[in-house]
Amino acid sequence: MTLSIRLDxxxxxxxxxxxxxxxxxxxxxxxxxxxEYLARVAPRKTPYELGKDLFGSADSGPTDLAEHRKDYLTxxxxxKHDH
Incomplete structure (x- = not known):
C-alpha cells in the first residue's frame, strides 16, 4: 500500500x-x-489474552476434582441437606 503524508x-x-x-x-x-508506536498504543493480544475472561483460573478449585469428584459431590x- 502506498501512503502519502505531508511533513513540515x-x-x-x-x-x-x-x-x-x-x-x-x-x-x-x-x-x-x-x-513501534502501534505496538505501544494498540498492542496485539495473544489468543489467550483475548479469551482470558472466559477461561477458568488455576486456583479456581480443588486440583484433584477428577479423582475425587464423588467425595466432593457427597x-x-x-x-445442602444439613442447612
Whole structure:
C-alpha cells in the first residue's frame, strides 16, 4: 500500500538526517516508527489474552476434582441437606 503524508520542513529534515545517519531509507524509518508506536498504543493480544475472561483460573478449585469428584459431590450434598 502506498501512503502519502505531508511533513513540515523541520520534521522532513530530521527524517532525512536520521536516514543518512542510519543508512536506512526514509520509508524504512517511518514504517519502523509506526510499528513501534502501534505496538505501544494498540498492542496485539495473544489468543489467550483475548479469551482470558472466559477461561477458568488455576486456583479456581480443588486440583484433584477428577479423582475425587464423588467425595466432593457427597460433601456438597450433605452441606445442602444439613442447612
Amino acid at each position: 520542513p523541520e520534521l522532513e529534515s530530521e527524517l532525512a538526517r536520521a536516514a543518512a545517519q542510519t543508512g536506512r531509507s526514509k520509508s524504512e524509518l517511518v514504517k519502523a516508527s509506526l510499528r 460433601e456438597s450434598l450433605r452441606a
